[in-house]
Amino acid sequence: MKTIKEGVQYMKIGDKVSVVDEDLSGIITSVNGNIVVFKDEYGFTYQYPKEKLVPKNAELYENIRVVRKAEPKKVTSKKHQKNHMVLDLHFHNLVRNPSDYDSFERLFIQKAKLTEVLDFCRKHHLKRLEIVHGIGDGTLQRMVMDVLESQRDIDFYNKEILHHQSDAVMIEFH
16 A cells, blocks of 8 residues: 655545645545545546645644634724714813903814814814814804815715704815
8 A cells, every 4th residue: 555655644545635725625546656646525536746635634633722813903094984083162172261261262262273173184084073063152153164164175064954953063074
């Protein structure tokens, strides 16, 4: 009986083998030098060089310890984030002592913050921004709308159906 040495294991006539990189297996029927002949479960005969075959023996894998590796986390870019950025323009969120400022200074600081965040979103290729301006007397809402209308490559809409009841605007960058 001819055998082929394959690593530590020997392949011999009658052994089960599988072809590397193919869904094909069978039982060795003969060995001619480097060529191994085997028959599949349907009775078809195949010839392959011994390097293309591996033994199909469950006992080979009994004492092998399986180590489960953690799946790597997929890194998503900021522009593909599902959560959009939110800018709250309520003045008490922008400064430490809101009572130290008059109404003109407040509006000026809010407008500066709005343009700063719009620039940040463009620089970092963010797709969406929500601006919370509140309802109030409408001064801040008008200022936000004026700034947004002067911008290029954006679409914006009120989050509520009735714009005078909306306290926020959603922006989508192109």
